[in-house]
Amino acid sequence: MTQALRAKAPPAVLTDDEFHRLGELLYDRSGLVFGPPKRRLLDSRVARRMAAVGVDTGAAYLDILLSPHQGPGELLELLDAVTTHETSFFRNRPQLNAFRQYVLAPLVDRQRASSHPRLRIWSAGCSSGEEPYSLAMLVLEVLGDDAPRWDVRIFGTDLARSVIEKARHGEYGRYSFRGTPAYYVQKYFDVQGPDRFRVTDGPRRLVTFDLLNFQDEVGMARMQGFHVVFCRNALIYFDRPAKKRFVAHFYRSLVPGGHLFIGHSESLHGVSDAFKLIHFPGALAYQKPQAHDVTEHTHGT
Ligand SMILES: C[S@@+](CC[C@H](N)C(=O)[O-])C[C@H]1O[C@@H](n2cnc3c(N)ncnc32)[C@H](O)[C@@H]1O
Incomplete structure (x- = not known):
């Protein structure tokens, strides 16, 4: 130097x-x-x-x-x-396509016949909200005209107050849309100014934001009954013991058969072997075994 x-x-x-x-x-x-x-x-x-x-x-x-x-x-x-709050709408499209086609659509099909169909999704470490709002838009696309009949809640949580406030406000500049198909921008945003776009009421109604630190054992234990958990591009910042604790919480927060999506460059290798690794075209997900899978596994070992 x-x-x-x-x-x-x-x-x-x-x-x-x-x-x-x-x-x-x-x-x-x-x-x-x-x-x-x-x-x-x-x-x-x-x-x-x-x-x-x-x-x-x-x-x-x-x-x-x-x-x-x-x-x-x-x-x-x-x-x-x-903390690093880097994010964008429709980040990692192949993963979201896999979520829509192989997780969300079959889940919706299974629940459609119910008199009270419900969906619970958690975006953990959601930063300024682009991820949970993208998920809400995908849910609305899959539910179509049937959406008003559904009880859908998407929770977006993060430890940083500034990003949770921004997420609640729901207004974004162009940079948040890199890689976002124009279809979604036109359908789910109101133009507020030359470079300002606000999420419309449809997706907003589905998403609730809250402060939650992964290290908060009590707060994490309250997150229960989710069909899908997204924790993308957050686990990389932790060491293995912390990852193990947080991923164990995600496991407990899922219903049997529920899915966990982590960042495409992240892995649960050495962190948890409780999930089944599922290979979708273009993406991986981790599935909490169904109750009968657990029984089979227990009997087989
Ligand atoms: C890089 S962003 C990822 C945002 C989004 N999931 C995505 O993939 O686009 C990581 C987020 O994790 C949050 N985070 C870091 N440590 C956390 C912790 N202990 N508890 C909850 N959130 C945390 C950060 O505040 C940040 O907003």
Whole structure:
């Protein structure tokens, strides 16, 4: 590195010890791992938060994080600032096509005859809502004219307040639509301005957003009875013990035969062997065994 480049690097805000303590605190409260490669990121986000709360040393900032009064709120702000919220409508189309064709359509067919047909879907780590709204649009497409008869709830949860607020507002710029078929943009969005598009009431009515940290055992245990869970592009940020805990929650939250979709570059290898791996054309999903599959498995071992 040249002298000039070295001179431009901002001074570290956190000492080695403070970085270590903060990493442990964040891991304890969120499962997120902040090792040495993330040090510069953490340093710059902490510098911003220190300016926001009006302290000028890492030690004073840690004191705030640990204080019973200000700590919980400030920790939420910091977690919001250090998490990656990258997302878009219809992200990973092959996976969503597989969901629609091989999971949603058969599920709808099975439930159609019921007097109270219902669908429960959870988008865990939903960021600013593009994923659960895309799922809502696919549900509306599959239900067609029958939609008003159905009890559909799609839950979008995330640990970051800023993205949950944006999701509830439901208004997006062009960048959120990269890769989105024009059909959906025309059918399910109202144009608010040259670069502003608002989700229409149809999908909005199906989706509920809430703050939920995967590390919140009580909150996670409350998420029950889902036919499908999406947790895409979030598990990569956790170490194996945290992934195991979170995926065990997703397993318990599913009905027997329910499906889990994770990011296309993610895997449950070494994390859980409770699911059946299902190969759809262009996508993989994990299925919670039906009750009789479990019995067969138990008898066979
Ligand atoms: C990269 S985004 C993925 C969004 C969407 N699922 C997608 O694939 O487009 C990951 C999201 O996971 C959330 N997240 C990270 N750690 C979390 C935790 N411990 N509990 C809940 N959400 C978390 C982040 O706030 C972020 O919005």
